[in-house]
Amino acid sequence: MSDEAEPGFVRVRLDLSYDGRDFSGWAKQHERRTVQGELEDALRTVTRSTETYELTVAGRTDAGVHARGQVAHVDLPEQLWAEHQDKLLRRLAGRLPHDVRVWRVAAAPPGFNARFSAVWRRYAYRVVDHPGGVDPLLRGHVLWHDWPLDVDAMNAASQALLGEHDFAAYCRRREGATTIRTLQALSWERDADGVITATVRADAFCHNMVRSLVGALLFVGDGHRPTDWPGKVLAARVRDSAVHVVRPHGLTLEEVGYPADELLAARNREARNKRTLPGAGCC
Structure with a gap:
């Protein structure tokens, strides 16, 4: 390539x-x-x-x-x-x-x-918690969650996930691939129509990462888990059977960011390097 x-x-x-x-x-x-x-x-x-x-x-x-x-x-x-x-x-x-x-x-x-060359990808995951379900015109793009969601609690729980971490607990492992990523943004907002949108931006994502993060945070939002639980799962670096990978139809890749033209070559070299966390071994 x-x-x-x-x-x-x-x-x-x-x-x-x-x-x-x-x-x-x-x-x-x-x-x-x-x-x-x-x-x-x-x-x-x-x-x-x-x-x-x-x-x-x-x-x-x-x-x-x-x-x-x-x-x-x-x-x-x-x-x-x-x-x-x-x-x-x-x-x-x-x-x-x-x-x-x-x-x-x-x-x-x-x-x-x-x-x-990409320096970030931004995804949105959309969900509603209305007891009547999803607007039929939005059903192909919005998940229905049948418990009331506390957006403030989900935003609080998201803070511990920001930054560079090993996201092995939230990724499906692939042989030879690193699960270290830098999560640049993760926030939740409810609009006037009741649609709750998670905005998730990172330098890159590993397999099932966004849908796993959303699944964990929905458990916080509906009161089934405390706000510190997603951070504890992250720190454990192993898949937790309680983390649910939510359905794909609520997820949309919204935008991909690239550097200025003169920085493309340097970014390509950086992106091809397999990452380790500070203090971690080489392999």
Whole structure:
């Protein structure tokens, strides 16, 4: 996965959104409908290519998770890009299914990598605790929690989770992957319609991290656990069977942040380094 396109190719950035309910996640899977699969098929069709050009994405969302501000890149042959760049956006709109849209297509600056250049990802998780349930028009994007939620208690419990930590207690482990992350923001707000939104921002997320954090904090909000419990779970660094991974449909990738163009290369190098906590061993 290079930080530069190969000679004769142009790295192209795509900004996109999708409704995740009918997708088996972002990543291509055999005989399953995925966002990456739909986009790569559409690109191949509208550029009349015999080859499939593979996309690299900022955040690989799970099945059922939505995205409003997803970012990906693809390396296209210079001649193909020159021929199609002015018409590519409109042609993709005509070819893609209605649950995925590309909003911007542009040549990326030198050193850009959709995944490794990112300095943060911001997610929102939406939930309601109305005794009558969820507004039918929002049901595909909002979780119903059938206990009253104390937003102040959830905000208080969130404070212990901020900063750089080993989030092993809130992640599904993957062989060879670190679970050290820097959680930059985690807050809850109830709007006038009663929808409670958790805003979660970090430099990166490990598998199931956001949905596990939300699950733990909902237990605080409904009074089943004290406010110091999520922090104690974090400190233990092991999965706690009491931490519930909430359903995916309430989660949306809202935005991905990147540094100034001149800092892209340095960010790529930093992001590729496997992290350890201060005082931890090398392995």
